[in-house]
Amino acid sequence: MPDNGNPTAGVKDRLRIPHTPYAEREPEARVHDFQDIVLGYDIETARREASRCLQCPQPSGCAAACPLGNDIPAAMWLIAQGDFIGAANIYRQTSIFPEICGRVCPQERLCEGSCVLGKRLGPPSLGKLEMFVADYQRAVEGWPKPTLAPATGKRVAIVGGGPAGLAAAESLTRFGHGVTVYEAAPYPGGLLMYGIPSFKLPKSLIVEKVEYLAGLGIEFACNTRVGRDITVDSLFEQGYHAVFLGVGANIDAKLKAPGVDLAGIYQSGEYLLRTNPPRELVPDRFREPPQVGKRVAVIGGGDTAMDCLRTSLRMGAEEVTCYYRRTEAEMPGSKKERVHAMEEGARVEYLVAPVRFIGDEDGHVCAMELQRMGLGEPDQSGRRRPVPIKGSEFTVPVDTVVLALGYWPDETIGQTTPDLKTHDYGLIDAETQTGQTSRPGVFAGGDAVTGPDLVVTAVVAGLHAAQAIHEYLAALN
Numbered sequence: 313m314p315d316n317g318n319p320t321a322g323v324k325d326r327l328r329i330p331h332t333p334y335a336e337r338e339p340e341a342r343v344h345d346f347q348d349i350v351l352g353y354d355i356e357t358a359r360r361e362a363s364r365c366l367q368c369p370q371p372s373g374c375a376a377a378c379p380l381g382n383d384i385p386a387a388m389w390l391i392a393q394g395d396f397i398g399a400a401n402i403y404r405q406t407s408i409f410p411e412i413c414g415r416v417c418p419q420e421r422l423c424e425g426s427c428v429l430g431k432r433l434g435p436p437s438l439g440k441l442e443m444f445v446a447d448y449q450r451a452v453e454g455w456p457k458p459t460l461a462p463a464t465g466k467r468v469a470i471v472g473g474g475p476a477g478l479a480a481a482e483s484l485t486r487f488g489h490g491v492t493v494y495e496a497a498p499y500p501g502g503l504l505m506y507g508i509p510s511f512k513l514p515k516s517l518i519v520e521k522v523e524y525l526a527g528l529g530i531e532f533a534c535n536t537r538v539g540r541d542i543t544v545d546s547l548f549e550q551g552y553h554a555v556f557l558g559v560g561a562n563i564d565a566k567l568k569a570p571g572v573d574l575a576g577i578y579q580s581g582e583y584l585l586r587t588n589p590p591r592e593l594v595p596d597r598f599r600e601p602p603q604v605g606k607r608v609a610v611i612g613g614g615d616t617a618m619d620c621l622r623t624s625l626r627m628g629a630e631e632v633t634c635y636y637r638r639t640e641a642e643m644p645g646s647k648k649e650r651v652h653a654m655e656e657g658a659r660v661e662y663l664v665a666p667v668r669f670i671g672d673e674d675g676h677v678c679a680m681e682l683q684r685m686g687l688g689e690p691d692q693s694g695r696r697r698p699v700p701i702k703g704s705e706f707t708v709p710v711d712t713v714v715l716a717l718g719y720w721p722d723e724t725i726g727q728t729t730p731d732l733k734t735h736d737y738g739l740i741d742a743e744t745q746t747g748q749t750s751r752p753g754v755f756a757g758g759d760a761v762t763g764p765d766l767v768v769t770a771v772v773a774g775l776h777a778a779q780a781i782h783e784y785l786a787a788l789n
């Protein structure tokens with residue numbers, strides 16, 4: 313084996329270094345609490361794993377596949393030599409969230425999925441190495457202090473404190489602009505705080521990040537829903553020079569089926585909100601945990617469905633089943649998430665869809681009628697369309713049902729903002745590269761524009777919009 317980071321080590325030497333998977337807590341232990349399941353790397357294993365990087369010439373496949381364009385080979389080189397802070401700073405040149413993206417990106421579809429080491433040898437664990445160096449840096453020297461440009465006197469209102477909004481806020485602050493983040497929830501973070509479960513993303517990390525942003529001078533106005541409590545027009549009247557809309561997409565898609573309003577049936581957004589974030593940061597009306605019975609059915613097949621399955625197990629459910637209307641090949645989420653859910657004891661029934669929900673005498677769900685599906689021709693998404701099989705209905709007993717069918721944006725912003733063009737249930741029309749909307753001075757990005765997508769793509773949208781807003785503000789002079 314070559315020395316870790318030895319500049320003279322050749323490709324053959326590097327190919328001989330075995331893959332070291334990052335450590336995770338055992339399923340039997342982790343399923344009883346909401347603590348992070350990833351233990352990650354230590355110094356020696358991180359160096360060894362990073363040494364497997366072949367240092368492909370630029371542009372490397374991994375960096376090209378990273379939506380942020382992180383210079384991954386440079387970071388791997390420094391990690392292999394033990395310069396973890398240098399590596400963390402490489403990530404921080406292009407990313408404001410390496411400790412978060414390293415945890416929650418679906419790396420198998422992005423950076424790791426494009427590594428030339430491919431399926432046979434397996435890519436280095438790029439995401440968890442990114443997480444390792446970012447955590448290491450904060451443990452050794454705290455959150456790094458960026459250089460802020462001199463104050464410009466310009467003010468920007470950020471609507472929505474999720475990943476797109478926080479990325480835009482930090483970037484605009486670095487440009488020297490005054491920034492206020494308006495957040496409808498009691499605490500910023502959006503889906504980072506209220507959507508992604510704690511066992512995937514510890515909430516202490518989000519609190520630390522928000523405190524760090526406040527330390528840079530960013531103001532937070534929480535419990536303030538723009539579109540209901542105040543309007544975009546009123547923000548301009550208050551003297552803001554530009555507005556960024558990063559309100560996300562957090563309205564649960566509804567299922568139309570008899571009995572869907574029975575007690576014991578939850579939408580995934582509410583279910584995760586009632587179970588994962590610290591209680592004191594949850595809106596009052598959602599502080600009570602859901603009633604989770606012994607048999608939980610989760611309808612849907614994406615990452616949110618997996619989050620609900622795993623949350624149900626942690627809430628004490630004994631039989632936790634995902635019901636999905638296509639097959640595993642058409643599932644939209646990450647394979648890593650499915651594997652984690654199955655390791656923890658969840659199971660999946662493919663090619664079934666709910667027909668109706670049946671209640672007991674107290675109006676609580678007690679059973680669910682399902683119908684089996686076949687697969688027809690591909691639909692607009694490119695996936696084969698589920699086709700009901702007549703006469704295949706059957707009933708299963710359930711105590712709790714969670715509907716994880718996707719999310720839509722809140723239409724309120726579009727309805728209350730003159731000249732702001734929207735489409736498809738409130739998605740905001742905005743230019744891809746700049747986030748410029750149909751209304752001058754108003755920019756938008758993230759899930760409110762694209763529909764539900766990745767954290768990292770929302771961060772990219774926030775950074776791009778911040779650059780465009782900076783240029784817009786400069787032109788106002």
Ligand code: SF4
Pocket residue numbers: 377378379380381382384407413414417419422423424438439442768
């Ligand atoms: Fe990979 Fe995501 Fe990190 Fe980019 S941000 S290097 S895609 S884990």
